[in-house]
Amino acid sequence: MEMKKKGKAASSLLVGLGLLVMLGACSSKTTGGGATTAEGNKPAAKEGNVAAASDWAEKNGLNKTETTDELYAKAKGEGKVVVYSQSSRIKDVKATFEAKYPGVKVEAFNMSTNDIVEKVIREQGAGIYNADVIFVKDAIGAVTTELTTKKLVHKYIPKDLSDKMVEPYKSKSSGLVPYFSLRAIFYNTDVYKTSPITNWWDLTQPEWKGKVLLNDPIDSADMMDLFLAMVQHSDEMKQAYKDKFGKDIVLNGTENAAYEFIKQFLKNDPVLMKSSDEVVEAVGVSTQGKPPIGIGASSKLRDVIEKKLSIAATYDVKPKISVVGPSYLYVADKAPNVNAAKLMIRYMAGEADGKADGFKPFNVMGSWSTRIDNGRTDQPAIDKLSVWDYDSDYFYKNFVKFREFWLKMQ
Structure with missing residues (x-):
């Protein structure tokens, strides 16, 4: 891929x-x-x-x-x-x-x-x-x-x-x-008993190079909303970095920790897919010794039984699971x-x-x-989900800036 x-x-x-x-x-x-x-x-x-x-x-x-x-x-x-x-x-x-x-x-x-x-x-x-x-x-x-x-x-x-x-x-x-619904992190349950991803910064590490599948946010508004929520809450992404690595983040030409995350994430060669269906199927039917991780629509979990997918979503990710x-x-x-x-x-x-x-x-x-x-x-019950609220005004005012950054980093 x-x-x-x-x-x-x-x-x-x-x-x-x-x-x-x-x-x-x-x-x-x-x-x-x-x-x-x-x-x-x-x-x-x-x-x-x-x-x-x-x-x-x-x-x-x-x-x-x-x-x-x-x-x-x-x-x-x-x-x-x-x-x-x-x-x-x-x-x-x-x-x-x-x-x-x-x-x-x-x-x-x-x-x-x-x-x-x-x-x-x-x-x-x-x-x-x-x-x-x-x-x-x-x-x-x-x-x-x-x-x-x-x-x-x-x-x-x-x-x-x-x-x-x-x-x-x-x-x-x-x-x-x-x-x-959410944009969730999916993992293959044949290989992992629990999610191998507990912090969004995990996805910037060498072990996941070329092994993260997601919809292109340029084509998917839901995926773009997730990244925009990270940018809006960059202080939380900064703390998540410290939680993961035990030290304060050093920005490398970016304006905040969220944009730094996106920059490092793209350098780790994520695979951009056309749809969440493609994402969950690729993760859920993988025969690789170390299957990929997917980011897609949480509602695709309804396909687990019908399509016999070995897949689950993780609900314990720092700083937040996702944006509603x-x-x-x-x-x-x-x-x-x-x-x-x-x-x-x-x-x-x-x-x-x-x-x-x-x-x-x-x-x-x-x-x-x-x-x-x-x-x-x-x-998980609705009041147990660790999620960001949807801020339509912020997302509308900032999506062009994010989109330009994403394209520049590719």
Whole structure:
């Protein structure tokens, strides 16, 4: 396995920068061409448009708690619900939802987070309101910055659901988060009884040269979020270095311990893969005497039994395991089937009793429910995870700087 060449990564960089510019341009159209911010390259939403969107949300009861029967009666009149989903598992939701609620068809579109953000901005900028439910992660803070702040999507968290949720998802979230996942360190259980990695700095050592597999953060927003969290908490990466080596870190042309870690990590020749599926399969079926370590989506643990993988994730890593990756449910602005949207969000969040089939496809090993009544018991409890919080504002403001550093170091 060889590391991807810089040319491909640079191409991805250009695509990403193009998307960023396009998002800004489309946002300007969406908001009526509002004035630019002090940063000079990010259009500010017109207050009038944001207020109008907020009025629409209030008039359509997004701040209310209605019963399932009330919503279903109205949803049958609408006839369908359109979902833009970041997960292919939405097909399972479609099947059970339509069986439970005859007369309400589900039109589900499975797309990447970037594609969802782009599509919503383009459509609403053109006055097209097609989507009802947006199911998405806040990749590098783009959803919060480009969608929620500008009221292209709306928060909907009924009280009978929020009463069962833990903080910060109970009252401090921009949307309903039914669960979150992580970027986890995977190891082969045929060779290792416990994880050989207990400190992120372990991955910079000669014994792991060319033996760490991960998604390229230039192509994977979730992977980039993990590195951005390290940069944000560089003081903790500094302490982790001292914990590992027994001495203070000496920076070699980098601005902090996190960037120094990334520099040394890249010098150790990690192998960049296209997907977490490739990562976990390569680690879990390896026949090498010393199999590789993988960094990938924790939710891939659901494949262990199905694909007969000899793999596990480690939950004891200094300074933190990872950064949380919340998955959000929103009602799209001016959703044409708003009652069906509310019904679907309740369904995917488990409903009031936490038992609705709509949550089952996501209640898998490596994902953590944000509720107190329907989480898994075969993995560490949500309050036992040593993780960094997701800071959308920091990630959005710093991802270009990180990306340039990553490409320069390759």
